[in-house]
Amino acid sequence: GAVVSQHPSRVICKSGTSVKIECRSLDFQATTMFWYRQFPKQSLMLMATSNEGSKATYEQGVEKDKFLINHASLTLSTLTVTSAHPEDSSFYICSAPLRDREHTGELFFGEGSRLTVL
């Protein structure tokens, strides 16, 4: 099956610093990747859609300058939380559909990254 790898799985940082989270599709190409945020005991909230070679599409209410997304290749998307604050602490998950199979709706998820901002 298709594998999506996220790194780091856990990160603790000081308030005001920036943190980068990587999402890699290991054995398939992904022109699209999705970034979600999940609060404790809640469902996933789509933050943005990462598009290879073009700008990301952000959901309403998500700050573009706060959550920088870069999709530099067909296997890598990065989410950078800039000037992190304690309220940014959360579990961030990426996912990707197989290239040319986006219409199926099936997604492959990374293991998630737990961000704690002190």
Place this chain on the structure above:
Amino acid sequence: AQSVTQLDSHVSVSEGTPVLLRCNYSSSYSPSLFWYVQHPNKGLQLLLKYTSAATLVKGINGFEAEFKKSETSFHLTKPSAHMSDAAEYFCVVRPTGYSSASKIIFGSGTRLSIRP
């Protein structure tokens, strides 16, 4: 408008007994439906999917789900629960006709606990 409702936020069963996790959907079109499982501090893993083929779908780890259009339901079942089934389960609907997977809608999740 499309939506998905997981009727129970928490289900607790004894090991070896049947599991039923309920999911109802609302969609203007024939949807694709999925069940994903999430273990603590992990990503989501696909259990099974319905994409307008057979209405009874078999997934991994002994789970299955039945698509009932008349009831707009896609309940997840397993005949005999195992301790390793304890996790969060998400019902997901993807309305057909949309080219972008960003239209996927996640249910609120059901936490399954297994009693020894």
